[in-house]
Amino acid sequence: xxxxxxxxxxxxxxxxxxTLSRRIANDLHLxxxxxxxxxxxxxxxxxWSDREWSKRLGKVSYELTYYFVQLxxxxxxxxxxxxxxxxQAVTAFSAIRRQRDFAAFQxxxxxxxxxxxxxxxxxxxxxxxxxxxxxxxxxxxxxxxxMNPPVIPxxxxxxxxxxxxxxxxxxxxxxxxxxxxxxxxx
Numbered sequence: 776x777x778x779x780x781x782x783x784x785x786x787x788x789x790x791x792x793x794t795l796s797r798r799i800a801n802d803l804h805l806x807x808x809x810x811x812x813x814x815x816x817x818x819x820x821x822x823w824s825d826r827e828w829s830k831r832l833g834k835v836s837y838e839l840t841y842y843f844v845q846l847x848x849x850x851x852x853x854x855x856x857x858x859x860x861x862x863q864a865v866t867a868f869s870a871i872r873r874q875r876d877f878a879a880f881q882x883x884x885x886x887x888x889x890x891x892x893x894x895x896x897x898x899x900x901x902x903x904x905x906x907x908x909x910x911x912x913x914x915x916x917x918x919x920x921x922m923n924p925p926v927i928p929x930x931x932x933x934x935x936x937x938x939x940x941x942x943x944x945x946x947x948x949x950x951x952x953x954x955x956x957x958x959x960x961x
Contacts, residue, residue: 778878780853780957781844781868781932785860786884787924788917789894791939795884795950796857802951803958806847810840810858811908818907826912841867848877853958861925868930879932880957882950886940888921933957 782805784796793809800807814836823829840858847854848871871877886894895917899910910917935953937945955961 776851777959778876779848779851780954781848781877781879781930782853782855782954783860783864783868783879783881783930784855784857784884785864785881785927786939787891787920788859789891789898790859790884790886791937791942791945792857792859792884794942795882795937795939795945795947796855798947799951799954800855803954803960806852806854808840808843808847808854808856810836810856811905813839813843815905815907818905823907823909826909826916829907829909832907837863837867841871844868845871845874848875851875860928862928865928865930868928878957879930880954881930881932881934883927883934883936884939885936886938890940892917892921 782796782799784792784799786792793811796807796809799805814832817832817836821832823832837858840856844854844856868879895910896914898904904910933953935950937950939945952961
């Protein structure tokens with residue numbers, strides 16, 4: 776029996792992770808675990824206030840994300856997970872792998888810092904994000920993150936880097952074809 780496929784879509788904030796992962800999930804009919812989606816459910820149930828509260832719920836939302844990934848992998852089914860994973864994800868995904876091995880396919884979304892910051896600011900000003908993220912209080916933190924980006928974890932699987940500077944030029948069909956092959960749907 777083949778190993779279940781864990782498709783990890785990661786990158787810095789405003790790099791296009793959510794858009795790409797939703798499209799893949801829809802086209803391949805796969806479940807998608809979105810950490811921000813989990814965090815927003817927590818905001819709706821527990822409320823929101825300041826940046827520190829957002830960070831606290833962010834930590835819990837990561838724990839829930841890994842829990843849901845573990846459940847999917849344990850069932851032997853492929854799943855997509857999307858977040859701005861950092862080096863701490865290696866420990867969490869390694870723990871999941873010790874319980875039930877999986878094949879990993881990692882998609883890293885990226886664009887130059889000036890584009891990411893402009894997208895981030897536009898997203899904040901559009902009001903499309905849940906207010907619990909309190910992104911309007913996060914501009915300095917975002918600038919610092921872009922100047923010193925974290926190491927993207929290596930999950931010991933296939934890795935595709937996607938430059939999302941011009942979203943229209945992303946070769947989405949190539950990504951989808953690669954995933955279909957990995958899923959045995961070619």
